[in-house]
Amino acid sequence: MKKSILLPTDFTELAYHAADYAINLAKQINISEIIIYHAWQAPVTIDAGYSNANLMNGEELREISDENLNSFAEKIQKIAGDSIQIIKEIEYSPVASGVEDICEKHDVAYVVMSVSGSGKFVEKVIGSNAVTTAKNSTIPVIIVPANYHFQPIKNIALSCDYKEIKSTIPITPIKTILNETTAKLFVVNVDVTRELSDQDLEDANKMLHESFESTDPEFHILEEDNFVDAINNFSKENDIDLIIAVPKKKGFFETLFKGSRTTELAFNSKTPILVVH
Known part of the structure; x- marks a missing residue:
């Protein structure tokens, strides 16, 4: 059996919420490792005259990201206890595209992320890292509603x-x-x-x-x-305790104007969603 749960994080309250779920899930299904993954990106500008400033901002952002990741991992390890090992991963990458490589590297069984309820514009047009990851990942993704507290999956x-x-x-x-x-x-x-x-x-x-x-x-x-x-x-x-959703492939405009049931559930479900392909 695969032995890891991947927890992408941006260090927000939602990230801590997803971490709590991941820890309890790992204990229920006897998984011994949680991979905390942070994908960072430098600010972008179209003015070539600011390249040096941009480079410095990128370096500073990396340092800040490292500090935040270490702090986050320390807090999560205390919550998880000795039975679960917390492993840190950080890279310069968009979240969704980086997840697949991390999953393969650590033999990940599930990706756990959280999402907050949102308006229709965000839901249909902008989306979220969790929904984007869930729709593109070959590894099952669990999306945890913001106000949900873990219950053993029965x-x-x-x-x-x-x-x-x-x-x-x-x-x-x-x-x-x-x-x-x-x-x-x-x-x-x-x-x-x-x-x-x-x-x-x-x-x-x-x-x-x-x-x-x-x-x-x-x-x-x-x-x-x-x-x-x-x-x-x-x-x-x-x-x-868990709803399984299977995304159907649609064209962009069909998804945009008619909506996606997986996306609707991700933003509006009261229960965690397991997205599988």
Whole structure:
């Protein structure tokens, strides 16, 4: 089994929040290392006359980043205790592009990040490091809501639209988290469009049941108009501790104007989201 959890950090309150979740998750699934990763970037200017000043600012920023990383790691190590080793990584890179290399270097099982609720403009256009990382990472990413406090993972909901499930549902990483946590699986389809026939639903349930038979999954069809509200209400009513989301690939303008369910969940879910590909 992979032995590390990656915790990208910018040293904010949200970063400490994600760290608390990562520590408790590591203890639940017997992971012994947490990699604290900080990606820093120097200020950018288009005036060549300021190149020397820019270089100095970059050096100063690196020194400050090192100091912040050391302080952050020290605090996290005290919280984690002796059973978990805290490893520091820092590099000059955008967060999302640096995560893959760090994951490979340290044999990472999960990336843990946090995100705050935000307005529609940020949600759809700007996004966040957590969402960008989750959509591009080949390693499962857990996005922790700002106000969520860790609960041992006992119930997991797989959000599934039942479209092309044979080619879009990654069975292996889902089975892995189920085995590691021994959690119960709920397969949830929010039928907003009412496009699926009874036969479509029956065939999808049969395939998913065969794939996750050992977990004895429950299947739920929710005929609701608002996807996020439906998932949040279901999670509250069924004590869901983790929601699995599988991003669907879309073109830029389709994502921008029609929205992405994964992005909606990331910014608005009351429960942590595990994004798998």
